Amino acid sequence: MIKLKIDNIEITVPQGSTLLKAAAAIGIQIPVMCHNEKIPNHASCMVCAVKNKQKGEFIPSCEVKATEGMDIDCNTEEVTAFRKDALELLLSDHVGDCEAPCRISCPSFMDIPRMNRLIAQGNFKKALEIVKEEIALPLILGYICSAPCENACRRKQMEGAVSICQLKKFTALEDSKSGSYYLPEKLPETNKKVAVIGAGIAGLSATFHLLKMGYSCSVFEKNAKAGGSLLNLAEEVLPAEILHIETAILRQFGAEFIFNTAVNALDIKKDFDAVLIASGENTKDAALDFSGDGFSTVHEGIFACGSVVKTVKMAVKLVAQGKQAAAEVDAFLSGKSQQYAVQFNSKFAKLKEEEIATYLMESTAEDRIDPSQGRLDGFTAIEAMAEAQRCLRCDCRKASTCKLRIRSDQYGAQQSKYKIAERKTIRKYFQQDILVYEPEKCIKCGLCIKILETHNDLTGFAYIGRGFDMHIAVPFDKSLQLAIAGAAAECIAACPTAALADFNPEENH
Numbered sequence: 001m002i003k004l005k006i007d008n009i010e011i012t013v014p015q016g017s018t019l020l021k022a023a024a025a026i027g028i029q030i031p032v033m034c035h036n037e038k039i040p041n042h043a044s045c046m047v048c049a050v051k052n053k054q055k056g057e058f059i060p061s062c063e064v065k066a067t068e069g070m071d072i073d074c075n076t077e078e079v080t081a082f083r084k085d086a087l088e089l090l091l092s093d094h095v096g097d098c099e100a101p102c103r104i105s106c107p108s109f110m111d112i113p114r115m116n117r118l119i120a121q122g123n124f125k126k127a128l129e130i131v132k133e134e135i136a137l138p139l140i141l142g143y144i145c146s147a148p149c150e151n152a153c154r155r156k157q158m159e160g161a162v163s164i165c166q167l168k169k170f171t172a173l174e175d176s177k178s179g180s181y182y183l184p185e186k187l188p189e190t191n192k193k194v195a196v197i198g199a200g201i202a203g204l205s206a207t208f209h210l211l212k213m214g215y216s217c218s219v220f221e222k223n224a225k226a227g228g229s230l231l232n233l234a235e236e237v238l239p240a241e242i243l244h245i246e247t248a249i250l251r252q253f254g255a256e257f258i259f260n261t262a263v264n265a266l267d268i269k270k271d272f273d274a275v276l277i278a279s280g281e282n283t284k285d286a287a288l289d290f291s292g293d294g295f296s297t298v299h300e301g302i303f304a305c306g307s308v309v310k311t312v313k314m315a316v317k318l319v320a321q322g323k324q325a326a327a328e329v330d331a332f333l334s335g336k337s338q339q340y341a342v343q344f345n346s347k348f349a350k351l352k353e354e355e356i357a358t359y360l361m362e363s364t365a366e367d368r369i370d371p372s373q374g375r376l377d378g379f380t381a382i383e384a385m386a387e388a389q390r391c392l393r394c395d396c397r398k399a400s401t402c403k404l405r406i407r408s409d410q411y412g413a414q415q416s417k418y419k420i421a422e423r424k425t426i427r428k429y430f431q432q433d434i435l436v437y438e439p440e441k442c443i444k445c446g447l448c449i450k451i452l453e454t455h456n457d458l459t460g461f462a463y464i465g466r467g468f469d470m471h472i473a474v475p476f477d478k479s480l481q482l483a484i485a486g487a488a489a490e491c492i493a494a495c496p497t498a499a500l501a502d503f504n505p506e507e508n509h
């Protein structure tokens with residue numbers, strides 16, 4: 001047995017234990033990235049670094065074994081800074097978009113590439129489900145959204161952005177023609193009641209998300225119908241019928257509308273568990289102090305969003321605020337803290353000329369399609385499918401599981417910390433319908449090489465080149481198919497990033 005100190009705790013571990021295992025024995029979880037319990041490889045990423053206090057050096061805990069009398073730090077600021085630095089070095093050399101630029105630019109964070117893929121396959125219903133995860137009012141926005149996503153679309157630098165807004169509208173219009181509206185599944189009833197003041201964009205959006213989270217919702221509106229500022233729009237901008245349909249959907253989903261009723265938040269608070277003021281800029285509630293945190297006010301249980309707090313011009317921003325405010329009301333009523341998804345995003349500037357062909361391998365070389373029935377009626381099903389096929393699939397295939405992303409988020413790593421002169425050119429290799437290999441996302445952990453070495457029938461991968469230019473490649477002129485064939489799933493699962501990824505991650509899981 002070996003005696004050592006980890007974070008000033010004396011422990012005894014069996015001979016041959018790594019520091020990673022020794023720390024785990026006393027409940028200290030050291031993050032890992034290139035290490036895999038089942039595959040012996042060499043430590044390379046240094047995300048698991050700890051400090052040997054006697055020698056003053058940082059060592060990879062996944063590889064270094066505990067020795068008698070060692071004194072190890074796992075959790076000091078110095079260790080954290082070292083791990084962050086190791087991540088930043090890896091990121092400096094990494095080329096990829098975790099989330100597609102269109103999605104990042106959408107204030108509501110709609111999963112645009114996923115919607116596009118589903119429309120391209122003709123699965124319009126599922127596409128609407130993806131839209132409605134983030135956007136409560138896709139039909140209204142289909143007419144009036146200024147589409148900041150299209151400005152960021154990578155296809156814009158070719159022959160025109162993907163017509164994202166029309167595609168979203170198409171999914172919602174198809175649903176409205178189907179006779180039975182799509183209503184998402186609700187979480188179990190909470191038996192709590194929320195009053196929403198104002199049936200404008202932000203109020204309607206918040207209502208949708210609150211209903212989905214299991215709250216009952218009463219919407220007080222001083223006008224005779226829903227819409228708020230939308231009611232001022234001309235028929236050729238937003239047909240009244242559209243507003244009517246989207247309100248009817250909310251009513252079917254369980255919203256109670258109380259029209260022609262002006263209420264004061266402080267007065268009605270006694271009858272509700274929470275109140276959300278979304279009454280727009282014309283009806284600023286002078287009696288209320290909005291200077292709370294986020295969407296809360298100084299009055300407990302009373303929240304505010306939209307132009308009543310600060311003028312918001314962009315409709316999709318109001319939709320996004322309604323969703324965020326609903327999440328805050330939920331956090332208050334349920335006592336749970338708000339869950340934040342991974343935020344870190346690897347990104348790169350424009351596609352290089354030579355990368356366009358690589359990206360087009362996953363797309364079609366068509367020009368942007370304009371709806372033949374005109375802008376108001378939008379796409380036919382055939383046009384929508386063809387336009388959706390123009391999407392380049394910019395999002396990463398392992399956006400939610402990539403260890404580089406998760407660790408970078410955890411340590412607040414900045415991709416721009418170490419600038420290199422010129423970024424590498426993106427390449428993509430496909431083993432049809434099974435696997436995609438993107439060398440510029442490889443962190444050179446060697447796990448795939450080790451796996452393939454155990455498969456005698458395969459050519460395998462090898463390291464080629466040296467130093468910063470070193471990369472994993474199929475040796476000589478062998479095909480990706482020959483190199484990896486039946487071991488594809490194993491390599492995909494072991495690869496810490498999306499360098500090796502499932503061709504169809506959504507369909508296969």
Ligand code: SF4
Nearest residue numbers: 096097098396402498
């Ligand atoms: S491999 Fe990881 S870090 Fe790189 S783009 Fe994909 S999710 Fe982001």
Ligand code: SF4
Nearest residue numbers: 102153154391392394
């Ligand atoms: S090509 Fe597709 S995934 Fe890429 S930015 Fe445009 S819409 Fe988004």
Ligand code: SF4
Nearest residue numbers: 442443445446448495
């Ligand atoms: S491709 Fe291979 S060496 Fe590169 S990160 Fe994935 S498993 Fe590691």
Ligand code: FES
Nearest residue numbers: 033034045046062
């Ligand atoms: S060096 Fe230990 S996890 Fe990468």
